[in-house]
Structures are given as structure tokens and as C-alpha cells.
Amino acid sequence: xxxxxxxxxxxxxxIILASVILGTASALYENKETVQSQxxxxxxxGGASKADxxxxxxxxxxxKARAIDAMVCLxxxxxxxxxxxxxxxxxxxxxSDFVELPENKKYKMIKLPMSSTTLDRxxxxxxxxxxxxxxxxxxxxxxxxxxxxxxVMDSVPKGTEEFNLEALKIGRELAEKSLA
Amino acid sequence: MFDYSKYMRNTKxxxxxxxxxxxxxxxxxxxxxxxxxxxxxDDIVVVSGIGCASRLPGxxxxxxxxxxxxxxxxxxxxxxxxKPEMHVIVVSGDGDSLAIGGNHFIHACRRNIDITLVVFNNxxxxxxxxxxxxTTPDGDRSSTSPLGNMEPExxxxxxxxxxxxxxxxRGTSYHVPQLDTYIHKGLEHKxxxxxxxxxxxxxxxxxxxxxxxxxxxxxxxxxxxxxxPISKAKEMSEEELEGKIITxxxxxxxxxxxxxxxxKIVDSFSGGGK
Amino acid sequence: xxxxxxxxIQGNIACAKGAAYAGxxxxxxxxxxxxxxxxxxxxxxxxxxxxxxxxxEDEIASLGSIIxxxxxxxxxxxxxxxxxxxxxxxxxxxxxxxxxxxVIVDIMRGGPSTGLPTSPAQSDLLQAKWGTHxxxxxxxxxxxSVEEMFTETVRAFNLAEYFRTPVLVLGDEIIGxxxxxxxxxxxxxxxxxxxxxxxxxxxxxxxxxxxSGKPACLPNFGKSRFHVTGLNHDTTxxxxxxxxxxxxxNERILAKIYEQREIVDSYEEINxxxxxxxxxxxxxxxxxxxxxxxxxxxxxxxxxxFRPVTLWPFPKDQFIKHAERAKYIIVPEMxxxxxxxxxxxxxxxxxxxxxxxxxxxxxxxxxxxxVTKYLNI
Numbered sequence: 163x164x165x166x167x168x169x170x171x172x173x174x175x176x177i178i179l180a181s182v183i184l185g186t187a188s189a190l191y192e193n194k195e196t197v198q199s200q201x202x203x204x205x206x207x208g209g210a211s212k213a214d215x216x217x218x219x220x221x222x223x224x225x226k227a228r229a230i231d232a233m234v235c236l237x238x239x240x241x242x243x244x245x246x247x248x249x250x251x252x253x254x255x256x257x258s259d260f261v262e263l264p265e266n267k268k269y270k271m272i273k274l275p276m277s278s279t280t281l282d283r284x285x286x287x288x289x290x291x292x293x294x295x296x297x298x299x300x301x302x303x304x305x306x307x308x309x310x311x312x313x314v315m316d317s318v319p320k321g322t323e324e325f326n327l328e329a330l331k332i333g334r335e336l337a338e339k340s341l342a
Numbered sequence: 343m344f345d346y347s348k349y350m351r352n353t354k355x356x357x358x359x360x361x362x363x364x365x366x367x368x369x370x371x372x373x374x375x376x377x378x379x380x381x382x383x384d385d386i387v388v389v390s391g392i393g394c395a396s397r398l399p400g401x402x403x404x405x406x407x408x409x410x411x412x413x414x415x416x417x418x419x420x421x422x423x424x425k426p427e428m429h430v431i432v433v434s435g436d437g438d439s440l441a442i443g444g445n446h447f448i449h450a451c452r453r454n455i456d457i458t459l460v461v462f463n464n465x466x467x468x469x470x471x472x473x474x475x476x477t478t479p480d481g482d483r484s485s486t487s488p489l490g491n492m493e494p495e496x497x498x499x500x501x502x503x504x505x506x507x508x509x510x511x512r513g514t515s516y517h518v519p520q521l522d523t524y525i526h527k528g529l530e531h532k533x534x535x536x537x538x539x540x541x542x543x544x545x546x547x548x549x550x551x552x553x554x555x556x557x558x559x560x561x562x563x564x565x566x567x568x569x570x571p572i573s574k575a576k577e578m579s580e581e582e583l584e585g586k587i588i589t590x591x592x593x594x595x596x597x598x599x600x601x602x603x604x605x606k607i608v609d610s611f612s613g614g615g616k
Numbered sequence: 617x618x619x620x621x622x623x624x625i626q627g628n629i630a631c632a633k634g635a636a637y638a639g640x641x642x643x644x645x646x647x648x649x650x651x652x653x654x655x656x657x658x659x660x661x662x663x664x665x666x667x668x669x670x671x672x673e674d675e676i677a678s679l680g681s682i683i684x685x686x687x688x689x690x691x692x693x694x695x696x697x698x699x700x701x702x703x704x705x706x707x708x709x710x711x712x713x714x715x716x717x718x719v720i721v722d723i724m725r726g727g728p729s730t731g732l733p734t735s736p737a738q739s740d741l742l743q744a745k746w747g748t749h750x751x752x753x754x755x756x757x758x759x760x761s762v763e764e765m766f767t768e769t770v771r772a773f774n775l776a777e778y779f780r781t782p783v784l785v786l787g788d789e790i791i792g793x794x795x796x797x798x799x800x801x802x803x804x805x806x807x808x809x810x811x812x813x814x815x816x817x818x819x820x821x822x823x824x825x826x827x828s829g830k831p832a833c834l835p836n837f838g839k840s841r842f843h844v845t846g847l848n849h850d851t852t853x854x855x856x857x858x859x860x861x862x863x864x865x866n867e868r869i870l871a872k873i874y875e876q877r878e879i880v881d882s883y884e885e886i887n888x889x890x891x892x893x894x895x896x897x898x899x900x901x902x903x904x905x906x907x908x909x910x911x912x913x914x915x916x917x918x919x920x921x922f923r924p925v926t927l928w929p930f931p932k933d934q935f936i937k938h939a940e941r942a943k944y945i946i947v948p949e950m951x952x953x954x955x956x957x958x959x960x961x962x963x964x965x966x967x968x969x970x971x972x973x974x975x976x977x978x979x980x981x982x983x984x985x986x987v988t989k990y991l992n993i
Contacts, residue, residue, distance in 0.1 A: 182624075182795060185624055185795055186624045189622075189624040189795075189796070189797035190622055190623075190624050190797065195797075196624070196795075196796065196797060197794055197795070197796050198624075198794060198795040198796075199790065199793060199794035199795070200793065201734075201735075202734055203734060204733065204734065223903050223904070223906045223907035223910065223981070224903050224904045224906075224907040224978075224980065224981050225790060225794050225796075225900070225903055226790070226978050226980070228980060228982075351843075354854065383841060384838055384839050384841060385838075387837050389684075399843065400843060400845070400854060400855065403841060404841055405837040405838065405840075405841050405842070406841075406842075406843045406844070407684070407687065407837075407843075407844045407845075408843070408844065408845035408846065408847065408855075409680065409683075409710065409846065410680075410706055410707055410710050410846055413676060413677070413680040413707065415677075416672065416676065416677035416678075416679075416680030416681050416684070417680045417681065417683055417684035418684060419644075419670065419672070419677070419680075419681050419684065420642065420644055420670075420680065420681030420682055420683065420684025420685035420686075420688075420692070421684040421685065421687065421688055421837065423642075423668045423670055423681070423685065424641075424642050424668055424684070424685035424688040424689075424690045424692075425688035425689075425837065428688070428837060428838075445673050445674060445677070446673060446677055446680075449672075449673040449677070604663070604668065607663050608663050608666060608667075608668070611663065611664045611665070611666075612666060
């Protein structure tokens, strides 16, 4: 089984880091075949960028994602650009504070007020990527929460562990609420 | 009598330089200056680029590296940083160091890396047959400026000082005792040192400017008659200095040297500090 | 807990770690996308481990600095991408004729010129072989995974030191930037080849002599006081224009590599033996080709993949063996047909089908499979 996840947003939102953390959780803590890659333009901030994780129980030949099973959209520009890459029946998780997509039978859309909740509960938006990653893991179960937590601890700067654990919690709660 | 043979690869002589060329004079000055430092031959690397002056390393008995056109300072930077205990000397012509190698020149100055650069500045591309260089005097004819050079010339000392070299001097191939002193001081200086040596190439430059330089001896006389020590030059006007060769030490200052700074960082990690 | 020796890292970081594993102690480089992570890693790693890193003023200076450093005994490397690789060409020839071991990593991107800095391409396959002037030996290794970015970088250092020649590692934006899990080998697990240096007295009178095909010892700058030049030279290293010696030495630097193919060659053969459709592909394009082969086999089509890991010298004997019996040779590559020219040279009977993409996107398995619909098999 192959599972493809795409994080999309604008430069500076941390979508590459989110994909690296998911990849680390999958590769190192769940021992699955995993390839993480990204595509980006010249801008370090802004623009529409994507970062993908391909997860499989068999060795991965072609390393790029082609039929996205689950996608996170943190900016309108990225959502508009990449929604067509979502596979039929795929899941798209949007930051409903900033992103609108038409309802469509071809995909399952989950709208989460991620920006406003992150800002309310953490006082800043910097952890939006971790919040969205946690929401994605909660909804898709692509890796376990334990693996995700370990990978977050590996990847975030020292001294920000508690902060990022809080972000994981927020994302999980948001997602669980929407599933309930 | 100074014994040059100790420092020469005697079997590689005679050299390729023409009668009247200043390169031999400067090479001997360089050897005397090296001898005065008392450095071991094994600890010295002489690096060059391409051109007449760049054939020098083949003649001298040190570790020698004849690189590609303009790139001597880049190779020398790698040598000095990788093995800072070596004394690294670069010999280079005006085209080699200031045109094709101009970028490396200013960045070596900026880094203040402990390398001594001797610019064999004869104001012409000699090896390729006499094309104008960045230091060909205004109006002089050359094989690519048959109507007279229309480009202004670089002042090597000003570029060097402006780019951050911490020892800058100019001598001529006529004023040999002074040249010995400048090169020796440059070698002993900790940091990037530049010695610009005004020289002459009669074969490709003098011969096509006969009015100005009737013979190779006249080219040396030109140096004799037009050199102005920097102390005297300070009291002269710009008009009076037109066409003159200002000689002396332009800059001599102590600043942190690049490879020493780097080594300190490296040493701070050795002994378990990884 | 995970075992610490497994890491989930970028190809570029694996390359840097491979260099460190091989004993690289000097890096001179210039920032350029998509290779910069290698320089960034080395800038932190080297000074902490007794080595030296320098950011030079351009790519020409970068290669110059590492050739200089290598002559003092350092294992030295640089990394770049297409535009910088173009600038380096003259000094690649210098390192070939002066026989100085250096490793040059080129993480290929779209071109020509500035092209597509952040997108993948395989634009330098032929530049790697023919970029510098004059006849010269070329060794170029083309990894296709993060793991190979590590192992092929180690092999690049080994080949460079063994043959005393520049060795190229041709990654691309996909291989350089993607992350995969790799196991970092323990020290001693992979063979590390050290340069032949003079015996204890440090003196080597004939640094350019041949020792049964292999170059003689390379003294470090120091006691040997030898001469290094980019001019044609004799066995002592001094310039010569003697036609006999010039011919002999030019032939020697080619023969030292091209006549020791067993040391240089490396390739992967997937389902080649009975392949009617043989794919010839390298690097990230070969990953798509490999998947295309698997899909075609499931459909009952006899497809195979021949993947040179050492692209130059091209493993022609092995390729010809498979190409002779295949009906079609499909050559997927992210350029307009560079590898195709190689296939043409060594294929007499089979029909060559190019698959080219130069729009900044990777070639997909579907793209390759789509061309097989038109083949008569």
C-alpha cells in the first residue's frame, strides 16, 4: 500500500518542516519506506509551495507523489493550484480561516479554523504547521501519535519542545472535534 | 657574492625571458628576500598563473605550482588554509592578477590571508605577443591598441589597499635594493601583502612605442627618471605626478590574519569540544 | 527508540556525510541552488573536526582552492550546479593533467544559463564528459537515491585518490533535495582508499611516473619540492614539448582509467536478460524507469533497465550485451537526448526511443509507459 501526503501553503509557513517530521515519524519510528520531497520557487516567503511524503510498505521506486491521498492547504493560492492533484476520494484539510474550496463529491473536505485557534491558544501563528500536521495525522492515521511526537522532538529547536507538544495537542483536538 | 644556485633549479635554466626583461631582476630580488627570511625551502610554496612571469616557479627550488590563467591566488588560498605553516608566495603578471584574476585579487586582499603577492607589472601581455593590459599606460600602442590605448590604467596599490591588503608597496626593476626591502617586508608581514613591481617589456611593448622607449635601456631609464618616493609624492600636485611611478610602502598595518583566525576556531573544537 | 545510525536525510546531506566518512578535510565552494546544503553542512562539520571550509569568490576559485588544498595532502571537494559547473570546466582539465585528486559534486538543474534553479534536470551529462578542452579522462558517478548519494560520494573519493584524478558526482535536484532513510555505515565498514604518498623521507623524484598503470605517488607540498603545472610535462613534472613524451603522457592519463575498468565500472541491471524493451537511464529518471519496468512486466511486456552508476567511462560492454538482443532501447532523461547519443553509439540493431522532458518536472513512470504503446512488441 502506498500513501501520499501533500502539504501546501506559502513559503515561510513551515510546510517543508511538517513534511520532514511526518517523513521522520514514518521512516524512523514506524519503519516504513518513506520519501519526502518538495517543490518551491525562488521566494523564501510567499508563493505557492508544496512538500510531499510518499509512504509505502514496499520499496519506493519513483520518489515523487502523483496521486495524493491526503492534502493540507494553508493558503488559498496553494489550495487552488494543487487541489487537482488530489486523488478521487482523497481528503483535503484546509485552514478555513483563509482557504475556501468548492464542495466537490470527488474529495472529502475538512475545514478547520487552524489559524485562529493557533493564534488564540498559543499567542502566535508559528506553530500552524505543527497544528496542521497533527490534524492530518489524527484524521488519516497515516502514522501513530507516538511516532509523530518522537519525530517532532527530533526536529524542533531545543527549548521549544513543550510549545510544539502543545501545538500537537491543539491540532489533534481540532481534528477530533470535526470527526465527532 | 650571493649564491643563487642554492635556490635555483639550475638544470631548468636558461629561462625563457627576453634580453631587457625585468623578470630576472625581480626573481633575483625575490630570492634574496627569501634568503633573508631564513625559511626552509621545504616550507615555501611559490604559485603562479599564466604568462611570462608565471614561468618563474619552474626555475626556483621550492614547492612550486604553475596554475591556470588568473587563478594563482585561488590555488594559493587553498594551500595556505589547508596547511597554514607553509609560506605561500604568488608571482603574477599584470594581466594575470588584475584582469582575468582581478576577482581573486580583491578577495585575497579582503580576507587578509597570509600570502605575499608580487605583481610583475610590465603593463603588457607579453607572452601572447603584446596586447594592452589593465596597466598599459594611456595612449601606448600595443598589438590590440594600434591607435593607442584608450583605456585608463589600474593603480595596483590603490586597489590593494582599498580591498583590504595590510601591506602594500611599489618598487621598480631599476631600484633594486629598495625592491629587496619591500619584498622582504612583504614576506615577513603577517597578512596579505602586495608588492607591485614596475617593470618593462621591450620586446612586445617598447618596440612598438619607439618614440617613448627607444631601447630597452631607455625603459629602465624611464623607471629611474620617473620614480618618485611616496614621501616626496605627498608634497606634489596631481598634475606634477602625471606619468610618474610612486614608489615606497603605501600601507603597513596589523589586522587579524584569516588562517590564524580559522585555526583558532578549529583548535577550540579539538580535545573533545565537538 | 530508533537506532541512531539510521537517518532520514536529504540527498545533499547524505553526500556531505559521505564526504566526511571518506575523510574529506577541505571544502571550497560557492553558493548555488540546488547544491548549497552540501556547503552548509561542511561549513559546520569541517572546523569542528580539524578540517577547513572556505566560501570562495566564485566557482573557478572554489575548484582552484581545493586543487591547492589537495596538493598539501588534503582530501578535498567542492559542490555546485550547472552554471557553476560550466565555470569550473577549465580547472577540471587542470586537475586531470596535473593529476590532482578532487571530488566535484554537481547537483544538476534546468538550463541553459540560469534556467530553472530550483527544478530538476539532467543537463550536465555530456558537459561532464566533454566540458573541458583537450582529451582527458572523466569519471562521473550518478547516484539515484539518498543512500547512493552517500556511498557514491565515498566511492568518488576512493577513485579520486586511487587514480589521482578529479571525480564527478552528478546528482540532480530531486536526488539532492529529497529525503530517504539511510543507514550511516560504521567506521571501517566501507573501504576507504588513501593516496599513495612517498615513503618516510617524503621525497618522490618522479611524481608523474606510472606504477603498473596506476599513477606513482603524489608527494604533499613539503619535503619533495616538486613542480606542478598545467602544461604538458614529463615524469618529473616539468614542462616539455617533446612530441614523444607529450603523446605518451596524454595517453597515459587516459589509459590509467580506461584500461582499469574493473575498478571504475558500476551499473545496475534490472530484468535485462530477456528484455525486448531495454531502458537506459540514470539518476532520478532511472527511478521512474525502474517503476515503468515493473508495471510493464506485470502486463507481460519484457522490459528491463540498464542503469549506469558510473556513467563515465560508460559501461559499454555490459550495455551492448543487453542492447544487442533488445528490440527497443528507451532512453528516459531530463534533457533533450544526451544519453541518447551514447545509446546510438553502441546500438546497431535496436530502435532507439527517446523520452525527454525539459520543463522542470520529473519524468514519471506513466510518461515512459505511454511511449511503449506505439512500439511493435
